[in-house]
Amino acid sequence: MxxxxxxxxxxxxxxxxxxxxKELLHSNNKGMLILGIILSRLxxxxxxIYDIKMYIESPDENINEEAILAFASFAKxxxxxxxxxxxxxxATERGKLFIIRSVSQxxxxxxxxxxxxxxxxxxxxxxxxxxxxxxLIIDICKVAEFMNVKDPQVRMACNEVLDIxx
Amino acid sequence: xxxxxxxxxxNVFFFxxxxxxxxxxxxxxxxxxxxxxxxxxxxxxxxYRTMLSFPKLPSVSIIAPxxxxxxxxxxxxxxxxxxxxxxxxxxxxxxxxxxxxxxTIIKFFDLIKIERAYELKIPCEMIRGxxxxxNPAYNHLLVVDKENGGKADALNSGINVxxxxxxxxxxxxxxxxxxxxxxxxRPFINDQTHKVIVTGGVIRVANSCEVAGGRIVKVNYPQNFxxxxxxxxYFRAFTIxxxxxxxxxxxxxxxxAFGLFDREVVVKVGGYDKTTxxxxxxxxxxxxxxxxxxxxxxxxxxxxxxxxxxxxxxxxKILSRQRNRWTxxxxxxxxxxxxxxxxxxxxxxxxxxxxxxxxYEWLSPIIEFFGILFLLIYLILNLYSLNIIVLVLLFxxxxxxxxxxxxxxxxxxxxxxxxxxxxxxxxxxxxxxEIVIYHPSNLYFSLSGNFDYFFKKNKKGWGNMTxxxxxxxxxx
Numbered sequence: 001m002x003x004x005x006x007x008x009x010x011x012x013x014x015x016x017x018x019x020x021x022k023e024l025l026h027s028n029n030k031g032m033l034i035l036g037i038i039l040s041r042l043x044x045x046x047x048x049i050y051d052i053k054m055y056i057e058s059p060d061e062n063i064n065e066e067a068i069l070a071f072a073s074f075a076k077x078x079x080x081x082x083x084x085x086x087x088x089x090x091a092t093e094r095g096k097l098f099i100i101r102s103v104s105q106x107x108x109x110x111x112x113x114x115x116x117x118x119x120x121x122x123x124x125x126x127x128x129x130x131x132x133x134x135x136l137i138i139d140i141c142k143v144a145e146f147m148n149v150k151d152p153q154v155r156m157a158c159n160e161v162l163d164i165x166x
Numbered sequence: 167x168x169x170x171x172x173x174x175x176x177n178v179f180f181f182x183x184x185x186x187x188x189x190x191x192x193x194x195x196x197x198x199x200x201x202x203x204x205x206x207x208x209x210x211x212x213x214y215r216t217m218l219s220f221p222k223l224p225s226v227s228i229i230a231p232x233x234x235x236x237x238x239x240x241x242x243x244x245x246x247x248x249x250x251x252x253x254x255x256x257x258x259x260x261x262x263x264x265x266x267x268x269x270t271i272i273k274f275f276d277l278i279k280i281e282r283a284y285e286l287k288i289p290c291e292m293i294r295g296x297x298x299x300x301n302p303a304y305n306h307l308l309v310v311d312k313e314n315g316g317k318a319d320a321l322n323s324g325i326n327v328x329x330x331x332x333x334x335x336x337x338x339x340x341x342x343x344x345x346x347x348x349x350x351x352r353p354f355i356n357d358q359t360h361k362v363i364v365t366g367g368v369i370r371v372a373n374s375c376e377v378a379g380g381r382i383v384k385v386n387y388p389q390n391f392x393x394x395x396x397x398x399x400y401f402r403a404f405t406i407x408x409x410x411x412x413x414x415x416x417x418x419x420x421x422x423a424f425g426l427f428d429r430e431v432v433v434k435v436g437g438y439d440k441t442t443x444x445x446x447x448x449x450x451x452x453x454x455x456x457x458x459x460x461x462x463x464x465x466x467x468x469x470x471x472x473x474x475x476x477x478x479x480x481x482x483k484i485l486s487r488q489r490n491r492w493t494x495x496x497x498x499x500x501x502x503x504x505x506x507x508x509x510x511x512x513x514x515x516x517x518x519x520x521x522x523x524x525x526y527e528w529l530s531p532i533i534e535f536f537g538i539l540f541l542l543i544y545l546i547l548n549l550y551s552l553n554i555i556v557l558v559l560l561f562x563x564x565x566x567x568x569x570x571x572x573x574x575x576x577x578x579x580x581x582x583x584x585x586x587x588x589x590x591x592x593x594x595x596x597x598x599x600e601i602v603i604y605h606p607s608n609l610y611f612s613l614s615g616n617f618d619y620f621f622k623k624n625k626k627g628w629g630n631m632t633x634x635x636x637x638x639x640x641x642x
Contacts, residue, residue, distance in 0.1 A: 001222050001355040005355065009220060038222065094331075126329050160282055162281075
C-alpha cells in the first residue's frame with residue numbers, strides 16, 4: 001500500500017486530472033486496481049460504481065475494503081444499500097463501519113433502522129456504537145429502546161451514544 | 167586419564183561456545199551495517215510529513231500505563247500529545263496509583279468521566295472509569311482508571327478500550343520523537359509479502375539530555391557513571407543486535423517501552439501475560455508462535471532510527487533490580503515456550519532465534535561464570551600457562567572493543583546524536599572500563615536473576631524502579 005499512498009499523494013499535490021480510471025479499475029495488478037478504486041472514491045467518480053461493485057467479492061482484504069468504501073460512498077438506490085447490507089459479513093472492521101454509515105443514509109428508512117438494530121444487537125462493540133450513533137440521527141426513540149436490554153454491551157454502547165459529554 | 171579427558175572436554179566446550187558466540191556477533195555486526203545502509207538509502211530523501219496526507223493509513227492507539235507518576239505525568243502526556251499522525255488516540259491507563267496521578271491529570275486536562283463502551287476481549291482488572299477532556303485541544307486523550315494489576319494488566323485494559331487498528335505500547339515516562347509513529351507505521355503498509363505484526367524502534371538514553379516542551383532539545387552524553395555504560399549497551403543492542411535479527415526475520419523481542427503492535431493479532435493470542443515480568447518478550451514470542459501455527463507469513467520489523475528516549479537506572483541497586491527482572495522474564499518466556507526449541511515447525515524462530523536466546527542470552531552468563539571459575543582453579547593448579555590466558559583475554563578484549571567501535575561508528579555515521587571530542591574520549595574510556603566494571607556487574611545481575619527465579623519462587627514483582635524524571639532534568 002506504500003506505493004499507492006505515494007502515488008495518490010503526488011496526484012493530489014500535482015492536481016493531475018487525466019487519470020485512466022477504466023484501465024486502472026480493470027488492471028490485473030493489485031496495486032493499480034486499488035489505486036483506481038481509491039481515486040474513484042476520492043474524486044467522486046460515481047460512473048464507475050458498477051466497475052467497483054464486483055471487487056466487493058474479492059478475497060483480497062485490501063481490495064474488498066477499498067471497494068466497499070468506494071461503493072458505500074456512491075450508493076444511492078435501495079438496491080445498492082441492499083447489496084451493501086448483504087456484503088456486511090464479508091467486510092473488514094473498517095469496511096463494516098463504512099457500510100453502517102452508508103446504509104443509514106438509505107432512502108428506505110425502515111430498512112436502514114432494521115439493519116442498524118440488528119448490528120446494535122449482534123455485532124462487536126465498535127459496530128454497535130456506530131450503528132446506535134446513526135440510529136440516533138434517524139430516530140432517538142429507537143436508541144432509547146436499547147437502554148433496558150439484558151446485554152450489558154448493548155447498554156454500554158447505548159450509554160456512550162447518549163452521553164452528552166461526548 | 168579421566169582428568170585429562172575432563173580437561174580436554176572443558177577446553178573444547180568453552181572454545182566452541184565462545185567461538186560460535188563471536189561468530190554470531192560478527193555476522194550480526196556485518197548484517198547490521200548492510201541493513202542500516204539500505205535503510206538510509208531508502209529513507210534519506212523521504213519527508214515523513216508527506217504521510218500525513220496518505221489516504222490509507224492504519225489508525226493507532228498509544229497506550230501508556232501509569233503508576234504513581236504524579237510528579238511527571240503532565241509533562242509526559244504533553245509529549246505524547248505533540249505526536250504527528252492523522253488518526254490516533256492516546257490512552258493513559260492509571261493502574262490504581264496510590265498517589266494523585268489521576269487527580270493531577272483530571273485537573274490539568276479538564277477531564278470528565280464519560281460513558282465508553284468496550285469489550286473485555288482480554289481479561290483485566292476492573293475498569294473504574296474512562297475520562298475525556300472537555301477541551302477540544304486534548305480530544306485525542308483518553309484516561310482509563312482501573313484497579314491495580316501491574317503493567318501487563320494495564321496494557322490489556324488499554325487494548326480493550328482501544329478501537330484503533332494498531333497500538334503503540336509505551337512507558338509513560340518515555341519521550342518520543344514527534345514523527346515516531348509515522349516511521350513505525352511504514353513497515354505495516356510497505357510489506358507486500360509478509361504480514362507485519364509488530365514494529366520496534368531504537369530506544370536511546372535520555373539521562374542528562376536537555377528537555378523542553380516534552381521534547382529532547384539537546385542530546386548530552388550522561389554524566390552518571392552507570393548511565394554512560396548503558397548508552398554503549400543500548401547502541402550495541404539496538405544498532406547491531408536487533409537490526410540484524412530483524413533482517414533475518416528472527417527478532418523475538420520488542421522493548422516493552424516502545425513497540426507498535428497489530429491489535430487484532432494481540433487480541434487473538436490473548437494479550438499480555440500477567441504472570442510474567444518479561445511480558446514484552448513473551449508476547450512477541452507468543453505472537454510469532456501463533457502466526458507459525460496458523461501458517462501466516464509474518465514479520466517483526468525494526469526501525470533503526472532513534473525514536474524514543476528513556477531514563478535509565480542511575481544506581482547500581484536500581485540497575486540490579488531491572489536486570490534481575492529482565493533475566494527472570496527471559497527464563498519465564500523460555501520455559502513457557504520450550505517446545506519451540508530447535509523445532510522446525512517454527513522456522514527461523516524455532517531453529518535459530520529461540521535456541522540463540524536459550525544458549526547465548528539465558529545460559530551464557532552461567533557458562534561464563536563457570537568458565538571464570540575453571541580458569542581460576544586451573545591457574546591455581548598451574549594447569550594453564552599465564553601466557554595463554556593473557557592471549558585469550560587480549561583476544562576477548564579486542565573483539566569486545568571492535569563490536570563497541572562498530573556500534574559507535576554506526577551511530578556517528580547515521581544519526582550523529584552524540585558529538586564532540588569529549589564524548590568520543592568518554593565513550594572510549596567507557597568501552598575500556600566496561601570490560602572490568604560493567605560486564606562483571608551484568609554477569610552478577612544475571613546470576614542473581616537466575617538464583618531468584620529458581621530459588622526464590624515468590625519473587626515475581628518488578629521491584630521499585632525509582633527515576634529522576636524529566637521534570638527534574640535540565641530543562642530550558
